[in-house]
């Protein structure tokens with residue numbers, strides 16, 4: 001949580017603006033609520049000094065950096081000031097040689113200056129040097145690492161010629177995953193992660209990967225960084241907010257404590273999310289809170305209206321977002337019109353639920369106990385986290401949501417599963433070690449907005465982000481209802497064959513139980529698969545081979561004492577390229593087998 005300069009000022013950032021934001025964070029109480037990072041985005045640099053490769057800061061806009069001496073410039077006085085205010089300091093760089101502003105903000109007064117080499121301010125060739133400078137010498141706590149350097153400086157392009165940049169054959173092709181070198185992009189970020197671990201062995205830093213959902217980062221970001229952008233830049237429009245939300249909302253199993261899906265910094269305070277659009281601003285904030293997105297406010301806090309502080313300062317929603325268990329909200333009712341998102345809190349006795357009207361018309365939304373995995377016929381108490389009003393119902397309750405409105409409640413009731421958890425209730429405890437995708441496929445379910453930059457100057461808006469076919473909570477990898485031989489499951493995990501999930505058995509449950517089988521939606525209809533459960537590396541239970549049409553097979557594993565439980569599905573015979581859609585129906589961790597269905 002914190003503040004970022006980009007949506008407020010783009011490259012026209014300066015020390016006064018940043019320190020102004022820092023002061024408001026402290027004075028308004030937002031810092032106490034958790035907004036403690038102050039992140040300087042693109043625009044801070046002057047050049048890379050050629051005598052020793054040391055980055056020089058643009059002191060015209062960051063006067064305290066003019067420290068002189070052999071170092072030339074230093075951000076240490078700046079980070080010292082932030083630290084003295086009880087805040088943390090964040091900085092921006094690029095994984096390639098050049099940054100995004102050098103491709104997209106050519107009018108900017110704050111572009112790096114000098115020769116071609118002096119203007120190479122990105123990390124390429126300088127990973128250790130720059131990371132040590134930022135983290136050991138300058139004292140930063142957070143780094144956002146962009147990726148334009150790997151995408152936009154194409155040999156022979158007008159940009160490269162006009163600006164006299166060194167070309168780099170792109171490792172990321174934004175419009176073609178098959179022309180993107182996923183392994184090379186990942187290994188560059190891994191090198192940064194290694195340098196960071198060496199620079200800050202206490203692990204007291206944040207690595208924010210900004211590859212905009214490209215290069216299959218939605219699948220591997222969790223293994224490399226603390227957050228990873230799941231989509232292109234948010235703009236202050238409803239349609240862009242939908243697009244960015246969608247890019248992260250169906251990836252709950254890929255996030256958890258210390259590693260988060262990042263649908264981008266907040267655009268609250270601007271255009272369709274300004275003080276004249278509080279319904280939309282509240283929706284934007286609620287949705288980011290529910291899916292554990294980083295909460296980085298990014299408007300000019302010095303001049304912001306109090307009503308917006310009331311939105312981003314909703315302490316209850318911040319508590320939901322920051323809940324220590326780290327379970328991202330799961331979309332338990334899905335449509336293009338309205339969605340229901342449910343997030344397990346704390347020890348599981350409480351849940352947060354958001355009812356989200358995506359559309360511009362009023363939406364009828366019936367919330368059912370089953371959406372919450374709470375028992376029917378027992379009172380469910382809802383506390384509205386905006387109005388603070390209480391409401392009690394059992395079974396189901398009908399709401400009418402205003403256009404673009406999101407209602408959000410904390411819910412308590414009797415859990416459907418009193419003696420444990422469905423894994424889809426605790427996605428933060430699940431790690432998708434191998435998701436079984438044979439090749440990166442593009443996710444077609446993300447809201448297709450009119451591109452904010454090119455408009456309709458193309459044949460249309462196409463799927464862009466890999467990750468389709470990954471593991472899903474309460475749905476198949478391709479977004480279908482979980483179903484084995486005609487038996488539908490409200491709860492469960494959908495995977496592909498040849499996948500491996502790791503589950504932290506934090507509450508020391510004794511049993512893992514499920515009903516497993518090939519999902520009725522599988523396109524591979526011939527292949528048999530087997531399901532296996534391991535505890536700390538030992539095989540505990542396995543199914544016989546099952547094929548499409550085989551009835552759901554019960555599987556029960558005694559996991560007493562196991563810290564890590566693994567759920568594996570393997571093709572019975574190797575050689576098929578098409579994965580089998582495999583369903584762990586009702587998969588749950590329970591204290592005893594008796595009370596479970």
Ligand code: GAL
Pocket residue numbers: 006041042092099100101146147148210212232233
């Ligand atoms: C984009 C990035 C933005 C911002 C900008 C700076 O690539 O997604 O969040 O950092 O570059 O130029």
